[in-house]
Amino acid sequence: xxxxxxxxxxxxxxxxQGEAIxxxxxxxGYSEVEQVRVGKLMLLxxxxxxxxxxxxxxxxxxxxxxxxxxxxxxxxxxx
Amino acid sequence: xxAGRRRPRVAVVIFPGSNCDRDTLAAVExxxxxxxxxWHQSRDLAGCGSVILPGGFSYGDYxxxxxxxxxxxxxxxxxxxxxxxxxxxxICNGFQxxxxxxxxxxxxxxxxxxxxxxxxxxxxxxxxDVPLLTYLRRGQVLRLPIAxxxxxxxxxxxxxxxxxxxxxVVLRYCTPGGGLxxxxxxxxxxxxIAGLVNSAGNVLGLMPHPExxxxxxxxxxxxTPLIRGLVEAA
Numbered sequence: 001x002x003x004x005x006x007x008x009x010x011x012x013x014x015x016x017q018g019e020a021i022x023x024x025x026x027x028x029g030y031s032e033v034e035q036v037r038v039g040k041l042m043l044l045x046x047x048x049x050x051x052x053x054x055x056x057x058x059x060x061x062x063x064x065x066x067x068x069x070x071x072x073x074x075x076x077x078x079x
Numbered sequence: 080x081x082a083g084r085r086r087p088r089v090a091v092v093i094f095p096g097s098n099c100d101r102d103t104l105a106a107v108e109x110x111x112x113x114x115x116x117x118w119h120q121s122r123d124l125a126g127c128g129s130v131i132l133p134g135g136f137s138y139g140d141y142x143x144x145x146x147x148x149x150x151x152x153x154x155x156x157x158x159x160x161x162x163x164x165x166x167x168x169x170i171c172n173g174f175q176x177x178x179x180x181x182x183x184x185x186x187x188x189x190x191x192x193x194x195x196x197x198x199x200x201x202x203x204x205x206x207x208d209v210p211l212l213t214y215l216r217r218g219q220v221l222r223l224p225i226a227x228x229x230x231x232x233x234x235x236x237x238x239x240x241x242x243x244x245x246x247x248v249v250l251r252y253c254t255p256g257g258g259l260x261x262x263x264x265x266x267x268x269x270x271x272i273a274g275l276v277n278s279a280g281n282v283l284g285l286m287p288h289p290e291x292x293x294x295x296x297x298x299x300x301x302x303t304p305l306i307r308g309l310v311e312a313a
Contacts, residue, residue, distance in 0.1 A: 009188075013233060016191050016267075065150055068143055068179065070186035071233055 002079040003046050003058050007067045008039030042066065051078055086113040087313030090127035092157070092173075094119040094148045099134035099170065099290060106290035107131070110303060112310035119151040128313030129166040130157055132173025134226070134288060144187060144229040145175030154180060166211055166312040167282045168305075171227055174274075174284030183275050183284050184242060185234035191267030195228040199298075200265055202273055202287060203253040205246070209280035210312040212249065214304030220257045221250075221301040223287035225265060225273075230286040232268035232275075239269055250274030250285055281312075 009015045018036040025033045048054050058076050067074040089112040093100045100116065107114035115125050119137075124130050138147035148154070154176070161167045161182050169177040177183045190196055204219045206212055215221075234242065242248060250273040252264045264271045266286075274285030289302030 013188065014191075016189060016193050020193055065146060066142070068146065068186050070178075070235070071188060 001046055001048070001051070001054060003044040003054060004077040004079065005042040005044060005058065005062060005066055006039055006075045006077070007042070007062070007072050008037055009071055010073050011037075013071050054078065086111060087129065087310050088113045088115050088125070088127040089310055089313050090115050090117045090124040090130040092117050092119060092121075092130065092132050092153055094135065094137035094151060096137040096139055097133050097135035097172070099172075099288065102288075103131055103133040103170070103290040106293045106302065106306045107310055109293045110307040110310050112313065117153060119148065119153045121153050121156070123156050124153075124160055129168070129309050130160055131309065132157070132167070132169040132176050133290070134171030134173060137172055137176070140229075143175075143179070145172055145179045148172070149176045149179035158182065161277075161282045164279055164281050166309055168211065168309050169282075169284040170288060170290060171225075171230075171286055174286055175229065177282060177284040182282050183277060184238050185232050185269075185272075185275070187229040188231040188233045188267075189229055190227070190231050190265070192265075195226070196230075196265050197224070197226040198265075199224050200273075200287060201253050201255050201257075201263065202250045203257050203259075204249070205251060206249045206276065209276060209283075211276070211281070211283050211305070211308045213308045213311070215308070218257065220253060220255065221287075222255075222292075222299060223289060223301055224291050224298075225287050227266070227286055230266040230268065230273075232272045232286075234269065242272070242275065243270065245278055247276050247278060248272050248274070249276050249283060250287070
């Protein structure tokens with residue numbers, strides 16, 4: 001099954017990359033964009049049919065390596 | 080050192096993408112150690128007394144700087160070495176690895192300028208009471224190069240408080256005179272933190288590159304005391 005992992009900086013962590021993008025957007029006239037946060041999207045193809053078991057394993061992998069929970073938060077979505 | 084005594088053996092771990100490994104091996108030899116290259120697939124540290132995780136871009140900085148290397152086979156041996164109280168030094172990418180495996184607290188964010196910064200900085204020495212820092216004096220100002228894009232040390236407020244109350248900061252970015260000033264902080268690191276030690280005092284990580292400053296001909300010897308301290312602690 002395909003599993004989507006989204007990793008992004010926690011809200012309380014300053015994201016200078018997102019802020020730079022926001023400034024560029026504002027310069028192009030998209031002044032209504034008030035905040036930009038940049039993250040990562042990982043698409044995993046995972047064997048196994050038990051959705052909750054797959055979710056638990058992928059969340060474990062997020063905590064172990066895919067995200068650094070000191071600065072990032074993750075979200076796991078099963079297709 | 081007495082004649083005939085074996086030189087202390089120092090492991091320098093090489094990852095795919097390490098690029099400061101040769102300088103580090105040379106710096107260990109220049110300060111009296113026997114430098115032993117150890118490949119990241121190794122499951123031991125070749126009997127060395129100290130270990131250095133050198134700078135570079137291990138695994139192309141994929142995922143996060145140091146994140147992939149942190150899960151290399153050799154890191155289990157590095158962790159055992161650290162937990163046994165033996166000396167571990169992480170330089171730049173090596174420091175990022177030590178944060179990733181939780182041997183030191185916090186994490187690295189991208190520099191606040193969003194740029195790779197490669198230049199000399201001044202650093203104030205905050206500790207001199209652990210074996211690795213034997214040759215440094217508290218309050219001393221060093222001039223060393225930095226070369227990184229992810230050196231903006233960050234931790235949640237309670238961790239920052241703990242680091243400061245335990246006194247585990249070893250180096251801070253400073254002015255040439257040793258003053259703390261936001262303008263002297265190149266990357267935005269919280270509390271201008273450039274280097275940390277664990278509470279036991281045997282695991283040290285820093286963003287600057289001491290191995291690039293062990294000979295006057297390449298711009299100074301401010302890196303020598305730290306490398307020598309590690310070699311002699313082996």
